Structure formats: C-alpha cells, structure tokens
Amino acid sequence: MQIKSAEFIVSNQEVEKCPKDNFPEYAFIGRSNVGKSSLINMLTERKSLAKTSGRPGKTQLINHFLINKNWFLVDLPGYGYARVSKSTKKVFQKFITNYFERREQLVLAFVLVDIRHKPQKIDLEFMEWMGQNQIPFSIIFTKADKLKPKAIDRHIDDYKTVMLEMWEEMPSYFVTSSSKSIGKDELLNYIDEINQAFYEGN
Ligand code: GTP
Ligand code: MG
DSSP: OOOOOEEEEEEESOGGGSOOOOOOEEEEEEBTTSSHHHHHHHHHTOTTSSOOOSSSOOOOSEEEEEETTTEEEEEOOOBOOTTSOHHHHHHHHHHHHHHHHHOTTEEEEEEEEETTSOOOHHHHHHHHHHHHTTOOEEEEEEOGGGSOHHHHHHHHHHHHHHHTTTSSSOOOEEEOBTTTTBTHHHHHHHHHHHHHHHHHHO
16 A cells, blocks of 8 residues: 555544544554554654654654545554653543543554563553453564564564463564564555455445
C-alpha cells in the first residue's frame, strides 16, 4: 500500500470524542519509549507527524491520524512509565482501557515490544487483558536496528516460547526499525489486506 495522505485529526482523552467516521482503525500500544510514535512517522514517511521523544511519557492523549482518507492510525500513551504520578497513571489507564473496550472502529491493536528485551511481565499481562476482552492484536517488535540478525532470531524464539505458555499460538508479528525503515511494506500490506476485507464486507 502506498501512503498518499496522512493527516493529524484530533487528540483527546475521551473515546466518546474520537472521530465518528466508520473507518477501520489500528492502534499502537506498548510501553513508553518503545517507539509507537516513531513507527507512525516511519510508516507514513512524515518525520514529525506524531511527536516523539527520547524521554518516556511523550504521548499523553489518544491521537487520530487519517491515512489515505479511509483508515486511521491511532497513537496512544505508553504504559509502564514510572515517572508519572500515581494519579496521572490512573487517568491514563482509565482512558486507554475505555478506548479499547468501547472503540467500535478498532479492528486491530498492535502491541509494540522492544526486540532487545526479554518478554516483560507488563506486556504479557496487557496481552492477557486484551485476550480476556476479545480485542484482536498483533505484535510489533521495534528497534531491530539495535540487534544483529542472529540475535533478532534468538529474541523472537524466546518470545514465542514464553507466549506459547499462555496462548495456543503465537499472534502474527512483525519485526521493525523506524530508524532503518525495516518492516514497513510488510506492515502496510497487512493493514491493506484487512482494510480490503473491511470495505468488501461493508
Ligand atoms: P511514549 O510516547 O513516551 O509512550 O513513547 P513512544 O513509544 O511513542 O516512543 P517514541 O516513538 O517517542 O520513541 C522513543 C525513543 O526511541 C526515541 O528516542 C526514538 O528516536 C527511539 N526509537 C524509536 N524507534 C526506534 C528504532 O526503530 N530504532 C532506534 N534505534 N531508536 C528508535
Ligand atoms: Mg509516543
């Protein structure tokens, strides 16, 4: 899929105020600093469409980006950011869970995980919560430029082993790097297939 247009539409904390359009929507979620906003910029080839930062906790709202005028990419705040206050964390958690529980246009969430790390409890628990709430998700491994190919394979194998303790099968997954544009076509083609099924079925 070619990206012909990518525009920021709206930011907010309330799922009720998200765009009303019935476009298929894909949300990026994961720990703070994992690279959600950077990946949106990489996919759309817009350097600063989504705001990024070396410091965790940059994205603080639900951000809708309209792509090719017929689907949305959604940038969300990260979870697991230790330096925000407990009360801020609660507000974050509440509007993020509201978003996932109530957003009817959401067709798929992408859970981003840093490929360099061993499977983290917070990510595994989040995926478990998604499963319990029947919210479909795929996994995106980020920052693949930081590892050599063999290490990438090893880390993915380790991830699969841990996932298979909890799930019957490994969800579909993608290996990406925003700084090296790795995984762009695979991800966009995957989204394109789902979009096509969405529009044929509607
Ligand atoms: P929050 O909004 O705080 O939840 O973070 P985020 O998940 O949106 O992360 P963001 O995209 O802001 O990136 C965090 C940091 O990781 C920045 O310094 C990015 O430059 C860096 N980063 C993101 N993706 C990659 C990548 O693929 N490779 C490398 N080397 N660095 C990356
Ligand atoms: Mg962000």
